[in-house]
Amino acid sequence: MVIFSVIEFVVILEQEKLVLLLDVGPSMHGVLSEVEKLCSMLVEKKLIFSKYDELGVVVFGTEESKNDLTTEVGGYQNISVLQDIKVVDGDLVDTLQKLPRGRVDGDWQNAIQAACFSAYCCIVGSLTSVVLDAIVVGMDMLIKKYKDLHKGKKRLCLITNAIHPIKDSFEGSKEDQVMTIAEQMAAQGMKIESIVVRGRLSRDANKGVMDENDHLLSIFSKKTRTRIVYVDTPTSLLGALKTRRVTPVTVFRGHLELSPQMKIKVWVYKKTQEEKFPTLKKYSEKAAASNKLATHQVKVSYEYKSVDGSSTSVIPPEQRIKGYRYGPQVVPISTAEWDAVKFKPEKGIKVLGFTDASKIKRHCYMKDVYLFIAEPGNTRATLAVSAIARAMKEMNAVAILRCVWRQGQQNVVVGVLTPNISQNYKIPDSFYFNVLPFAEDVREYQFPSFNSFPASWQPNDQQQKAADELVQMLDLAPSGKEALLPEFTPNPVLE
Template identity: 60%
Template structure:
């Protein structure tokens, strides 16, 4: 246990630091067991309880507690956690009496590897049952955190099994947590540094029909942890005033525009709307407000496969049957098990409180309990409305040519790499469990806050070594799987893509040597297009068509603007080809064609470009404008092939041979 005491010191001192911020009136006591000395009240009064020390009696948290927890004494004997629990109970009873009014909690941190003394009367199990009854009678709760880590050869498995059995009795009889952690990271997350009381967001009927409903209570299952807010502090009050809060309050005053010195009282104020400030009375505001009725109603059932996990939004909720209502428990259990058996989920409409303007639509998923004393329940997740869902269409990998498809050896190497670097390997415990992984940003913030309270000029501390295991790459894991990583690298021959285009190419900012080798005869593109793209453009003008085209492509989020830009650029090119001015317009038409070609590759509109280029060539043949086709063929302008864009249906050979005419056969 000595090897993990530094981590226990960190997490316990952090617990007290947070209490000094969020629950500064909380009272805390510290009991150590397995120590060389003995110092507790029960030993002095009744005897026994050896090697148990009260390090700090119960009192309001302060900086002394933090100092005491940052340097805990090391023990030399086996520790009996039952003696420590009884001493802790005695401390709370002496301090707060036998009342249930206060929230009293015991937190036991142990490795549970030391033997427990035999009971004076009865068995150890009966002794633990007696203790749990006294805990419940006095309104005390207890959670146990067992830190095992890697077991040594000296560890007695029989003793550990017995201790686990005793701790399970505590957990079952008092309905409290029993957690097993194997590393310092899990220890940081296991000890709840902030105790958040559960509050129902809804109590009422889960309505299926006007004549059928179930009484339920709804709690938040998870919530987003917000970063602490540093409030303003006022030092204007005299230091000897004890009841001063030192808070800064802001009041707003409204003055008349006609008489700036007159303050308008609240009953004479009225809201305005629009630039003309149209006055709207409170009665009119109330008339147009949406006022849904409070309640939870069923829309219907659907297959679970119809609701996608990535559509879940915001926080999760849990639906429980009304406490003490047996009929509600039976009804919820029957419904949950039927939905689970049929693989169904329910769609609900929820208005949590009266007067709430927002209606929540979500999915109800059954959650079957594995413990006898915990009833079945439901999980509820908020779903987006159709307007909130963004559908991104991506081409399938199967559209790539065979030469760009991975072979069996490469797929096997990639699968092996993923398997070895997986943080949740099959058959093993996940490395970073969500319930036991702390937020490294907030943990570092509280550490810095504690240091700054002592020295205002202190620098921001470095990330703790334990937290680095969350934020940084595990070098041991990489070294352990070095052969797998090398095998993956050898399976792939990495080389530059000569046909790769990036958006900045449109601005002439970058040029690829491979592009020049492939199409060295293509003229340079217009420069400074990206800089001009920041100007708001609604259509392509005659003065700066290239810049306007780029602005339409990149400034608009909607795909409709992309289609509009492509169609308008087609019209500009077609006008230049139709009126060539003895070939003077050909270079400009080629410049626009190159710009259109690259944009269609980026926006996955290759079929539109290929169709347009074919249309121009057919038009030139009909109007005897063969010189334009010969001109663009001499510049190596081709159709967009499948090598350049996955959405194209033109092969490389078809793209290269598009402008090549068959030689006439001479008889």
Template identity: 50%
Template sequence: MARSKESLVFVLDVSPSMHPYLHHVSKATAAVLERKLFNHKNDEVGLVLFGMEETDNDLRREVGEAYEGIVSEPITLVDGELVTKLRALPRGCYAGDYVDAIVVATDMIFKKYGDGKKGNKRICLITDAQSPIKEPMEGMSMMEQVEKIAEKMEDHGVKFDAAILRMNEEKRESGSESTEILENLASRTHGEVTTVESPLCLFGALKPRTVTPTTLYRGDMEMTPGARIKVWVYKKAAQERVPSLKVYSDKAPQSDALATHVVKMDTDYKSSDDPTVSIPKAQRAKGYYYGQQLIPVTPDMELSLKFTADKGVKLLGFTEAANIPRHYYMKEPNLFVPEPGNRKASLAISALARALKQTNMVALVRCVWRQGQRNVVMGVLTPNLSFEDGIADSFYFNIVPFAEDIREFGFASFDDRPASQLPSKQQEEATDLLVQMLDLSPSDSVESLQPEKTSNPVLQRFYHFLYLKSLNPDALVPQLDETLKKVIEPDFSSEHIEKLQGLCSQFTLVNVQKTKNSTKFWKDRIEAAAKDDDAEAKPDVDTSGSGLSFDSFATRQVEEVGSLNPVQDFQTLLARRDSDEWVGKAIQGMKKIIIDLLDSSYKGNTYDKALTCLAALRSGCVMQEESKEFNDFFRVLADKCQGKRLSDFWDAVIQRKLTLISKGEVSDSDVTEEAALAFLTSRTVKEEPTTAEEAEEIDEMDALLGEAV
């Protein structure tokens, strides 16, 4: 029997006590075979039903007595016919003995595959363990009989799994003896006994097949140049994805039994100057864009650019566990275990793990899993202590990001918000009730949606659709099973709905009318007055049929910092997330507005607006960590104010204590806090005599602005 092939025998209890749950058992077992039909079509499956009115099994025919009420289906390649039988399980009439049923299933495997441990052979029992067990043979206790069965199963490499249904309170309090028998049998054969307390858990308890763990790495973990520990690395969890679709051709004649229906795809490169000319491979080269320039890279150069490293795991150091937040973990976790059978490696790993646990530390390691691997991963080892005999201490390994992998997002604090924008006590209590209501692990019941007992509804629906499509080419995509729907749709009771309504009542939405700020700049006042006159002369009615009106222009999306409401436009552009260019565009636009306000100032009439814009620019640059942009502009602005004309503005800047952004505010700033405070005092305004040309220019400006005003 090939290692990649599995033989599975379902042993199903159809006794009267199981009747309320047989439709769940039917769907769950059929779902397992539907997945095997797609992914493991060479697997073999058998079926044993106990608690039946009739009897049909080989042991009954051979022995002549016992093994009554047991019906068996031979072990064959998985096919749709067996799926159909599972979809319509019969109802039994008598209480069945699951020990006899296990013996029948074991006999089927022994006869099919003979002696030896080769291959993956598994028995899966589903029962509520409520039916009585027959007395064993004379001179033997029940546990001795189970030990004998387990010994034979172990000799033949048969694994035993069991799912015990406990879907009501009465059954949860009974059947302890049966549970002990099944757990003993499972432990001897390296199997697992799962207690199923809901139909959803049954889907997760039935594994499509036993996945044989394979090592990701076998070798040394280098502690120091002279100290190494032999370790094996396994994947702890790996996401199972929906299978990808393959291109299929139906052009081959149906009579051709050897047709593969494979579609071969060829790519042809054409010249941009002449699309009829093909470019041969020798004349093609790859390249990278460097700005607007395309840099060609030859295959030899591309090969030399690829980083390669020697296989190995190297310890870099230790740090406190709090320094590695949970959201830094990337990809799937792995498990570091000592080399099996290596006592020194087990002692070394155990000592290291327990020392890190006591000090609340983690280890930082550098890993290259294969020789010549083109990428190096950095990760942390978190101790995983074992408290069971025969299981060694180990480490969980999680990949952590480099600086280029981290994404930081700055959010404004609630500390400086007014009371009207902070949650009230009633709102906090309503959200507390929401958290308590959706608690998956309340103290008085079993945890819901446990990962090891929750099946992926997307995969189940996908494989069920393929099965239906194989029976009927015109089959439609089925609805998600009601049992699996509980994974994605919470089941709310009337009490829950009442609490949700209370939550909604605490967060009502109010339509707030935006009020326009009064303009301060004389030019803006003139433009606003002219628009008001036009609005009175021409009503806001769209007669062209184009859908344009004054209101549609007033509510347009902000694309630049305007002179009417520069601070509001600046903040709106910083808040936009549809492109990375808006932050730079907002900063440059605000700089231009400040310079324009100062250049067009008459006797300081624009200083207040310029100061407000400067303060907003500084606050925005701190939030976006653009300290260099602001500091460079602020130095230029200080040089510009070194004269009599803008001295009053610089005095206002000093009074407002607006200065350079320091390291205390933005970590990448090159200005210390002391230097930022000293910058204002060091920039004293020089009193320069007013020349005749300047006096004449000022007089002309006074006259011009006086006439305009």
């Protein structure tokens, strides 16, 4: 007999600290409606998936100046804090759906400085009840006490077209000033993600100014190890800001064995992964309404008792054994017996051989794509991977691998290793790995030709033309440039 018991529990989640830096100057008015949709969607998703995250909103390019730096030290004009950093709620959605339309060209550099100051002080100030009156003393005290607090969880997102020149620095060059700010951000564990809206907005802009701004933004990208995204359509803008962050995790760390005498240390990551719909969970209303940390989740536990009723005590796990039905009987099989007959391949990756790339058909690729890189910091492994990858590329060859990702894995994966030659001298060469099917996984279905059907079933010229035009309309790259790039096209259900 199985008895269910329901227990409610509370989980405290790690929270992200995010500040949105939005350019609302005249040159951005044409896309502000899309920016409003994008930011509102971000908050709505956080309310569902990460309701304890904190978010603030800073706009620049406004006539008025409303920020702490203007009050305390002067300067930093045309920057307004629409919303101080707080836990996401419905009011934030309303705020982001009604962004002001500024009349001054935005200086994104000043906005970043104000946001960096606001982000750090608001985060630690909310935890220590320290007001922002004594800026210098307060920051010094908070840095000493909370120097490691929320590192890696503080993020800024800049949305601008970056087509206007920034102001010259009073001390040093613009690059020196940006470098100083970037180093301070890195020291505080902050990251900045830049979304640059160009396209039709930048047709009449000064190319020299845009190149300079792109160079300065790249300094932030390099120092804080984040990305710069350039978008030119409203659809790509909606897909540029990710509502969820997925941290890559290695599926294998070990040797790529070419022979018993030649092994290369590699790390393997998943390059792609199938996105699945969120699962429904049990919900409990037993938590007090005043408990803001309650997740209302339900945990189910099982108790096993004797079916003949001879004992009312719970049978402990060590006295239980799994039984499997075989006809009218139940055959007990212990864990030890299962372990004795299980297939236990040894963890590792071995090269079975090489073949011409033309012999491996693209439609045979199965499941997810994996990325093979040399062990970070291992120069010899990096050189070995690069040498093999470039030799395979030159010979148009691929490798067939036998992979067992972890110890105790019950299945063996066989796949094809394809060289990936880097075009960036700072990024080493690598490999892509695709799983191949076994013979029993391949289904060769034979279909009769349409020519074997009666004439009355055959399409006429008009129908054939309509079908051809329909297929042509499905082409996402009629001019050679893909219209809906996967990395910039949001999934309407999952994003």
